[in-house]
Amino acid sequence: MAEAPSDAAFTGRPAPQRRSWLAGREATIPWITTPLLLAVLVAIWHSYVRVSGISPFILPGPGAVLSDWIDLIQSRRAWFHAGMTVYATLVGFFWAALIGVVLGVLIARIRWLELTLNPFIVATQVIPKVALVPLFVVWFGFGITSKVIVAGVLAFFPILTNTVLGVKSIDEGHRDVMTALNASRWQIFRRLELPSALPYILTGFEVGIVLAIIGAVVGEYLGGNQGLGHLLIQSMNGFETSQMFAVLIQMSLIGFAFYFSIGLLKRLLIPWHATGGA
Amino acid sequence: MVLCFMLSDRVAAPPVIALRAIEKWYGTRDRPVHALSATDLDVGAGELLVLLGPSGCGKTTLLRMIGGLIAPTSGHLSIVGRSLWARGERQSDALADLGMVFQDANLFPWLSIEDNISLPLELKGMSATARRTKAHDLMKLVGISGFEKRWPRELSGGMRQRAAIARALSYDPKILLMDEPFGALDAMTRDAMNLELQRLFLTTEKSIVLVTHSIAEAVFLADRIVLLSPRPGRIDQIITVPFARPRTLELQATAEFQSIVLGLRQRLTEIS
Ligand SMILES: Nc1ncnc2c1ncn2[C@@H]1O[C@H](COP(=O)(O)OP(=O)(O)O)[C@@H](O)[C@H]1O
Ligand SMILES: [Mg+2]
Numbered sequence: 001m002a003e004a005p006s007d008a009a010f011t012g013r014p015a016p017q018r019r020s021w022l023a024g025r026e027a028t029i030p031w032i033t034t035p036l037l038l039a040v041l042v043a044i045w046h047s048y049v050r051v052s053g054i055s056p057f058i059l060p061g062p063g064a065v066l067s068d069w070i071d072l073i074q075s076r077r078a079w080f081h082a083g084m085t086v087y088a089t090l091v092g093f094f095w096a097a098l099i100g101v102v103l104g105v106l107i108a109r110i111r112w113l114e115l116t117l118n119p120f121i122v123a124t125q126v127i128p129k130v131a132l133v134p135l136f137v138v139w140f141g142f143g144i145t146s147k148v149i150v151a152g153v154l155a156f157f158p159i160l161t162n163t164v165l166g167v168k169s170i171d172e173g174h175r176d177v178m179t180a181l182n183a184s185r186w187q188i189f190r191r192l193e194l195p196s197a198l199p200y201i202l203t204g205f206e207v208g209i210v211l212a213i214i215g216a217v218v219g220e221y222l223g224g225n226q227g228l229g230h231l232l233i234q235s236m237n238g239f240e241t242s243q244m245f246a247v248l249i250q251m252s253l254i255g256f257a258f259y260f261s262i263g264l265l266k267r268l269l270i271p272w273h274a275t276g277g278a
Numbered sequence: 279m280v281l282c283f284m285l286s287d288r289v290a291a292p293p294v295i296a297l298r299a300i301e302k303w304y305g306t307r308d309r310p311v312h313a314l315s316a317t318d319l320d321v322g323a324g325e326l327l328v329l330l331g332p333s334g335c336g337k338t339t340l341l342r343m344i345g346g347l348i349a350p351t352s353g354h355l356s357i358v359g360r361s362l363w364a365r366g367e368r369q370s371d372a373l374a375d376l377g378m379v380f381q382d383a384n385l386f387p388w389l390s391i392e393d394n395i396s397l398p399l400e401l402k403g404m405s406a407t408a409r410r411t412k413a414h415d416l417m418k419l420v421g422i423s424g425f426e427k428r429w430p431r432e433l434s435g436g437m438r439q440r441a442a443i444a445r446a447l448s449y450d451p452k453i454l455l456m457d458e459p460f461g462a463l464d465a466m467t468r469d470a471m472n473l474e475l476q477r478l479f480l481t482t483e484k485s486i487v488l489v490t491h492s493i494a495e496a497v498f499l500a501d502r503i504v505l506l507s508p509r510p511g512r513i514d515q516i517i518t519v520p521f522a523r524p525r526t527l528e529l530q531a532t533a534e535f536q537s538i539v540l541g542l543r544q545r546l547t548e549i550s
Contacts, residue, residue: 173384177445180345180378181398182370191397195388272388272429 060242069246082250084226088144088216089258092151093209100156100208101201104163105193114164121160129153130218137223147219147227154215155208159201166200167193199273202266209258217251228254292359293320294375294453294485295344300353302339302511312510313339316353319504319513321453326479326486328500330493330542332550336511337489338457344487345378345455358452377446379456383438385430385445392417392426395444402449416444419481421474436467440474447482456488460495469527472498476524493542497535498525505542507549514549517542 022029042062048054049061056064072078107114133150140146170193178188220229228251235243266273297319304311314336321327329337342348343355346368355362357372385394393400395416396409404412417423420440422433430438439459446454459475460468472495479486490496496503500519507514519538521529529535 171384173380173382174386176347176378176380177384177386177397179347180373180376181401182368182373183401187401191401192386195386198388270388272431 057239057241060245064242065245065249068240068242069249072243072246072250078231078250081226081228081231082254084144084147085213085216085220085228085251086254088147088219088227089151089209089212089254092148092153092215093155093205093212095148096152096155096159096208096212097205100159100204101163104160104201105167105189105197107160108164108167121157125157125161129157130215133218133222136219142224144224144226146223147216150219151212151215154211158207158211159204162200162204162207163197166197166204169200170196199266199270202262202270205265206259206262209262210255213251213255213258291322294323294325294358295319295321295487296354296356297344298354300340300343300350300355302336302343302348303351304339314343314511317511317513321485321487323452323485324483326488326499326501328496328503329487329489329506330491330496330503330546331506331511331514332508332546333491335506335508337491337506339511340506341455341457341487341489345376346373347378374449375452377449377451377454379439379442379446379454379459381458381461383430383435383442385438385441387430389430390427391422391430391433391441394430395441395448397445398449412448413444416448417441419447419478420444434467435463436471439463439471443475443478447478447484452485454484454486456486458489458491461490461492468495473527475499480523493539493546494530497538497542498530503542505545505549514545 046062049056049059060068107117130150132153133146136146136149140149174192174196175188178192183191216227217229217232220227221233224230228247232244232247232251235241235247297317299316299318300314301316302312302314304313317340329340331337339348343350344357344362346362349363349366349368358375360369360372362369362372385391386397389397392410392413396404396413399409399412413426414423417426420443422437422440422444425433425437425441430441433441443454443459460471463471475486475488476499478484488499490499497519503517503519505514505517506512517538521535
């Protein structure tokens with residue numbers, strides 16, 4: 001009596017129109033092509049440096065960069081700088097996430113608050129926030145605080161706007177279910193609004209964490225004597241170009257680590273969502 | 279004497295839903311929409327009442343007012359003898375007797391099927407083990423056992439709607455309100471769901487108010503059909519459907535069934 005559940009109905013995926021050689025390999029292909037492409041690029045880089053005889057002060061070869069990077073990861077001093085950057089990023093991101101989510105939920109739910117704050121939010125979106133860094137240095141000094149604040153300010157806005165969007169895009173039909181069940185305001189928040197908005201909030205986190213690193217590094221460029229940004233400027237001033245590259249690689253790796261951590265968080269928190277994997 | 283007689287008559291079969299001069303206006307003062315003009319209606323205990331009418335005639339408005347999702351502009355509405363609205367406040371004791379099913383299953387995508395079905399019980403504070411037992415029984419009842427741990431998106435439309443019905447039944451309300459519950463399903467699944475609903479109706483002894491714009495579905499399911507006409511929405515006529523239960527799909531081929539359908543179709547064309 002139950003209708004026969006067909007495969008298509010189960011997976012919710014339409015049958016493929018035409019079988020291409022890509023079918024079923026989409027997940028594995030990047031694992032092969034990415035290292036391959038990387039190897040090709042490094043090879044081009046290497047031959048260009050060899051053939052052109054370009055000065056290592058302008059473009060060092062990949063071999064020199066690699067050995068400098070290995071030096072870097074063996075140096076305690078470099079790890080201290082990396083640690084400072086990570087610290088500024090994480091603390092800034094933490095506050096951005098906390099304030100962004102709480103304020104976002106309030107703005108999405110309280111109409112007069114939204115009407116009051118919206119012009120300011122739009123205005124601050126438009127201001128190039130990196131341009132404010134010197135001001136933060138004046139206000140908060142050359143220490144870690146100004147870096148934390150720059151990281152936080154940059155991460156804050158995508159988290160805020162995504163949270164507002166998430167809370168506002170809650171399905172009306174889902175709301176009807178909760179209303180018909182006579183759910184309390186808290187239950188509606190905890191059981192409907194929060195899980196509904198979570199994919200949006202995590203997307204905000206994904207953008208926010210990357211911006212937080214940028215904020216921390218830019219903060220370090222401009223002042224103080226700590227962090228990978230500072231190390232980069234130091235290498236620049238000493239004409240140690242291959243060390244600059246090594247620091248850049250280190251920064252990128254940290255960026256990847258953070259980005260993938262959020263990806264992991266998505267898998268954990270929203271396994272039901274299409275972007276949550278599984 | 280007369281009063282005494284009337285009283286005992288009311289005690290014998292009190293309506294589970296009673297609408298008195300229920301009226302609904304939408305919109306602003308300068309652009310009001312008269313969705314439903316003053317309407318009286320009783321739904322008996324254990325009755326399957328179908329609201330039928332062209333789109334825009336106020337079926338959804340009427341059902342959502344009964345379900346407490348929107349407030350009537352005026353009139354009085356009682357559920358199993360209790361006022362649904364008092365001083366502009368929705369009364370939660372009256373709501374406990376109502377279960378709602380919508381055109382979309384409206385399952386929460388972040389909850390497993392089992393957790394979706396037991397969501398009302400969770401909101402009412404039932405323990406996790408008791409919820410699980412209850413959810414399993416309900417899934418058996420609506421014919422989706424074995425899908426406990428699946429995500430809603432992994433189920434077909436018909437199965438999702440079964441889960442939605444199970445959710446509405448979870449806290450054992452006396453009344454089930456359904457707004458075009460099978461409107462989004464294909465014809466074959468729809469037939470199956472109609473039979474399934476009749477089976478549930480016969481085994482659970484609920485009163486059901488179901489909205490549809492399918493005439494055949496209305497005649498197949500209903501004890502009584504309330505035909506609504508639009509602009510403004512109002513009751514055009516109420517038709518009692520004589521067929522005994524359980525009804526089978528073959529009933530739809532009989533001359534008597536066809537003649538009721540035809541009569542309704544003619545009237546619908548006139549009022550649309
Ligand atoms: N929220 C609303 N605001 C204004 N008008 C509405 C609203 N909901 C429904 N209406 C109007 O009320 C009338 C009845 O609508 P509805 O109850 O949805 O009819 P049905 O379910 O029979 O199609 C229609 O004219 C519709 O446009
Ligand atoms: Mg409708």
